Amino acid sequence: MSIHTEPTAGIAVRVVQLARTYGSGPQAVTALAGVDAEFHRGTFTAVMGPSGSGKSTLLQTAAGLDRPSSGQVWIGGEELSRLTETKLTRLRRSRIGFVFQAFNLIGALTVEENIHLPLRLSGVRPDPVWLREVVERVGLGDRLHHRPAELSGGQQQRVAIARALAMRPEVIFCDEPTGALDTQTASQVLALLRSVVDESRQTVIMVTHDPVAASYADRVMVLADGRIVRDMPQPGAEQIAEQLALLGRRPLAAQGS
């Protein structure tokens, strides 16, 4: 594939020969070894793989939180390496949402203030109709004036998702969004992410270790040693678990950090 590949309509995120090496010389660690992937608008992709296989690095570089060592990241028609830090920050704030395992809410702010924060940071006037819909969708209408510490883990993650949705981003990157939640709460959060894709045609890319969580996705991509080694359309939880187990038996893929 040409390194100057232009974006195609309908593709929310494209990575081309994406590579990321940490450190240099004999200490260098290759986290991503040239990944090519396209993520269509209105799809939900789960990224899986052994510990140290490069999942978080893929997410961080594709989301413009970290610069790759080489290769390209396209968000719609924008190639991130061509952007200055200021433009990259602006693009991240307006077109990308983030949900992390640790929620990353601001403890001193109320639920409502946390949800409005991306708009305030971007200087965008809130659209009250949309914000009401977001709050309703995540089921937090009666918690708006609480602080995060007064909420359960699942409720805090739903605040984080509402915050990610506030700007109506094209893409939402999630790193282990259910890693800190019990099974039932996790399924509510996953159903919410599913509805974001089905009802708003936003694109979700989610790193997870959990085959059940991954089964909510339209596609499961498996990394090993910084490369995509499986790309499965709509696998069930059992098929995912089976493929991960097979991979675990390969000596190279079994190496983690």
Ligand SMILES: Nc1ncnc2c1ncn2[C@@H]1O[C@H](COP(=O)(O)OP(=O)(O)OP(=O)(O)O)[C@@H](O)[C@H]1O
């Ligand atoms: N800041 C860093 N400095 C040096 N090496 C790093 C850094 N971040 C990640 N790595 C290395 O890059 C490789 C990929 O790490 P990454 O966090 O992307 O893997 P992962 O698949 O998300 O792992 P996990 O499932 O354990 O979170 C690992 O070998 C890791 O040790």
